């Protein structure tokens with residue numbers, strides 16, 4: 001079946017995406033050709049974005065974070081927009097994302113499980129006060145400081161930190177009930193997120209990724225193209241008849 005036929009045959013699609021979903025919005029991924037792994041830093045991104053590094057060298061963490069992890073002006077691309085459209089048409093039940101950029105919500109998606117948190121939520125580690133990402137970006141201190149003196153930390157899951165239980169169980173539940181799982185723009189190397197794929201029991205597993213992934217052999221359809229270009233070619237027709245998603 002083609003991707004169009006699979007989508008026309010589905011009404012509980014779950015889209016499981018990674019950094020490659022946002023490269024067409026101008027945000028670099030980690031492991032793709034233009035990814036951060038191929039740029040020169042004193043430490044690999046995985047080290048800088050780890051909990052122990054954050055605790056030991058917060059100034060260096062925020063230097064990298066402010067420079068690379070705050071794409072506040074980025075706009076959703078054709079992939080984000082098509083997914084919002086599929087949800088509104090009753091064909092897609094959830095987006096599960098490893099991204100922290102908030103672009104799915106910006107495009108209008110409503111049910112989004114953000115496995116690794118979001119740059120749009122930030123809190124003081126001492127008093128819990130909420131801050132905008134613009135505050136993190138613009139605060140003149142090398143490490144952004146709350147009025148109380150505590151450090152303002154993004155609600156982003158760093159390496160060595162655990163995922164939020166409610167987010168994970170929501171994502172697992174959606175994937176278990178999905179008739180189609182579209183996995184896109186992810187190298188499937190970051191665990192436990194990548195393991196969610198194995199909860200899928202539905203009919204159609206589709207993989208859209210420019211590079212090969214460890215799950216290619218499992219998929220009914222593997223498309224090695226840009227996810228925004230692929231999805232922009234999809235026609236969305238509303239589900240006819242009774243809504244059986246309940």
Ligand code: NAD
Pocket residue numbers: 017018019020021022023024027028029030031032033035098099100101116184185186187188189190208209210211225226227228
């Ligand atoms: P990754 O960098 O490991 O892999 C990205 C994959 O996407 C690569 O295999 C690449 O070939 C593919 N790709 C790139 N552009 C594509 C496109 N337009 N169409 C199809 N495929 C494309 O990303 P990952 O698996 O998500 O793991 C990286 C981790 O870093 C995640 O945990 C994520 O939270 C974080 N991250 C997030 C962002 C973001 O929020 N936008 C950006 C960078 C990294």
Ligand code: ZN
Pocket residue numbers: 124125126127128129146147148149150
């Ligand atoms: Zn505070």
